[in-house]
Amino acid sequence: MSSSNVIDGKAFAAGLRGRVAEKVAELKSQKGVVPGLAVVLVGEDPASQVYVRNKAKQTLEAGMQSFEHKLPDTTTQDDLLALVAQLNADPQVHGILVQLPLPKQIDANAVIGSIEPAKDVDGFNVVNAGRLMTGAGKPMVPCTPLGCLLLLQDRLGKDLSGKRAVVVGRSNIVGKPMAQLLLGANATVTIAHSRTADLPGECRNADILIAAVGRPEMIKGDWVKPGATVIDVGINRIETPEGKTRLVGDVAYSEAAEVAGAITPVPGGVGPMTIAVLLANCVTSAYRAAGLDDPAL
Numbered sequence: 001m002s003s004s005n006v007i008d009g010k011a012f013a014a015g016l017r018g019r020v021a022e023k024v025a026e027l028k029s030q031k032g033v034v035p036g037l038a039v040v041l042v043g044e045d046p047a048s049q050v051y052v053r054n055k056a057k058q059t060l061e062a063g064m065q066s067f068e069h070k071l072p073d074t075t076t077q078d079d080l081l082a083l084v085a086q087l088n089a090d091p092q093v094h095g096i097l098v099q100l101p102l103p104k105q106i107d108a109n110a111v112i113g114s115i116e117p118a119k120d121v122d123g124f125n126v127v128n129a130g131r132l133m134t135g136a137g138k139p140m141v142p143c144t145p146l147g148c149l150l151l152l153q154d155r156l157g158k159d160l161s162g163k164r165a166v167v168v169g170r171s172n173i174v175g176k177p178m179a180q181l182l183l184g185a186n187a188t189v190t191i192a193h194s195r196t197a198d199l200p201g202e203c204r205n206a207d208i209l210i211a212a213v214g215r216p217e218m219i220k221g222d223w224v225k226p227g228a229t230v231i232d233v234g235i236n237r238i239e240t241p242e243g244k245t246r247l248v249g250d251v252a253y254s255e256a257a258e259v260a261g262a263i264t265p266v267p268g269g270v271g272p273m274t275i276a277v278l279l280a281n282c283v284t285s286a287y288r289a290a291g292l293d294d295p296a297l
């Protein structure tokens with residue numbers, strides 16, 4: 001497979017962030033409004049700390065306001081709900097993101113459910129999930145699946161009619177919304193998971209294969225249909241034989257890349273899209289709050 005078949009999520013995300021920055025500047029000059037993103041981190045998970053730092057940096061680079069709230073891992077659910085209520089009421093905050101995972105004493109669904117749907121830039125709230133599923137109203141769409149769709153449509157065109165898509169993974173954060181987005185783009189969609197009979201066979205049917213299982217290199221090269229577009233959502237840190245660590249996806253990349261028509265690498269594929277789409281969602285929220293149409297990004 002030639003390197004042109006590698007889907008460069010890092011470059012695509014940089015382009016999207018550039019368009020976000022232009023829309024931020026337009027909103028400021030038209031309405032005097034600067035979009036604000038509040039990110040809440042509870043605890044000291046090292047990976048989450050990196051993601052939150054990158055979110056704040058990229059938010060500021062796009063000309064937006066960043067509000068960081070770092071709470072200890074002993075934080076109670078009531079304390080967190082009180083902070084979310086304060087952010088819901090703050091007119092300078094257009095987007096609220098509570099970094100996951102949360103410590104075990106906190107019910108993530110209760111916290112996500114308490115975020116004002118218009119400010120739920122993660123799109124995890126049941127109101128936004130329902131809007132995405134039914135097509136009623138304008139949802140905030142979860143960042144990682146929307147990032148995957150943008151990468152796919154850049155390769156294959158907006159209309160995925162006639163394409164068979166297989167999503168491996170059924171989480172509320174990636175698998176289920178991903179399937180909804182693919183359906184919305186007219187693909188024929190199967191959701192597969194750990195209890196699916198003949199998972200390799202299901203994958204071999206896919207023109208579009210989305211891997212979101214969280215198991216390092218589970219999807220092998222001979223599970224991939226020749227010419228398929230493979231989107232790898234997995235980000236797994238594994239130990240090398242030399243005792244170091246490296247990041248791998250849910251797809252055995254070098255095997256799959258021999259067969260695929262196009263494939264996202266890990267790192268540098270889907271991951272960077274997650275934060276770029278988060279910024280885009282926050283700008284969209286600010287446009288809506290200002291009574292404007294959604295910006296074309």
Ligand SMILES: Nc1nc2c(c(=O)[nH]1)N[C@@H](CN(C=O)c1ccc(C(=O)N[C@@H](CCC(=O)O)C(=O)O)cc1)CN2
Nearest residue numbers: 051097098099100101122143267268269270271272274
């Ligand atoms: N509230 C949320 N929590 C979490 C989400 C989310 O969308 N909302 N997603 C993940 C973590 N995440 C953002 O929060 C995220 C993960 C990975 C990347 C990324 O750019 N990855 C790089 C590699 C980074 C590395 O070296 O470790 C890549 O794939 O190239 C960005 C954001 C869980 N929590």
